[in-house]
Amino acid sequence: MRRAIYPGSFDPVTNGHLDIIERGCKLFDEIIIAILINPEKRPFFTIEERREILKEVLQEINRSTCGLRVDDFEGLLVHYAVAQEADAIVRGIRAISDYEYELQMALMNRRLEPTIETVFMMPAEKYSYVSSRLVKEVFQLGGELNGLVPSLVEERMKQKMASG
Ligand SMILES: Nc1ncnc2c1ncn2[C@@H]1O[C@H](COP(=O)(O)OP(=O)(O)OP(=O)(O)O)[C@@H](O)[C@H]1O
Ligand SMILES: [Mg+2]
Incomplete structure (x- = not known):
């Protein structure tokens, strides 16, 4: 039983993240997608919202060949991993x-x-320029996110924006 942690902010989860998760699934029996709680950052989505979005997105794609779990953690990553x-x-x-x-x-x-051990994975080239930061920037300037994030993520971003 091989278990890996995939840590990040996932604010929001992008198709690049999902690409890495899918590839990671070829190597591990279980991946825990772990949202880092970072009080210093001003996030777009709260930890709870990110957890919920990740769970829904992972359920939706549901093509993974390994176990996927969503969690969050504070402090040192290696302590959490152990x-x-x-x-x-x-x-x-x-x-x-x-x-x-x-x-x-x-x-x-x-x-x-x-x-x-740390395992580095390369995404498909089409995702090699996708980051959460850039996705948020494009969104806030009114650009299309089609193909960069799951449609559910774009919907949630619009809802969040509309609700102030
Ligand atoms: N498009 C992508 N392709 C491959 N790896 C990615 C991609 N986007 C993020 N990652 C990796 O996923 C992990 C978690 O990243 P993180 O949640 O910080 O996303 P990010 O897109 O880098 O967000 P931010 O723009 O806020 O830094 C990191 O290892 C990061 O390098
Ligand atoms: Mg980053």
Whole structure:
């Protein structure tokens, strides 16, 4: 039984995230999609909203060949990973710009917890420029999100915007 943690903000979940989850499923029996609670960031969606959206989106696609769980955590990722009895941390690499930061984090995490491996995965090229930050920017400027996020995510963003 191989278990991985896929940590991130998922504010909101994008098709790039889903691509990584699908690929990760080929390597692991279970992936816990773990939303990092970061009090310093001003998010678009609350943790509860992100949890709910992720669950719905994952149910909708429902083509995964592994077990998927949605959770959230605070504090050190490696502490959370050990508590969940995970073998690995999955991260996505889009470009060289991701690599530098990700390598630093992976090596620090290894130092803190040598039993947990970090696995880097590359998305399909069509998602290699998709980030939550850019999705929010495009959305706030009135651009189409078709193909970048699941339609449910775009709907929720519109609802949230409309409700102030
Ligand atoms: N399009 C994508 N392709 C591959 N990996 C991705 C993609 N988007 C995010 N990831 C990876 O998913 C993990 C979690 O990312 P995170 O939730 O921070 O998303 P993000 O899109 O980078 O958000 P933000 O723009 O707020 O930083 C990270 O390892 C990140 O590199
Ligand atoms: Mg990021």
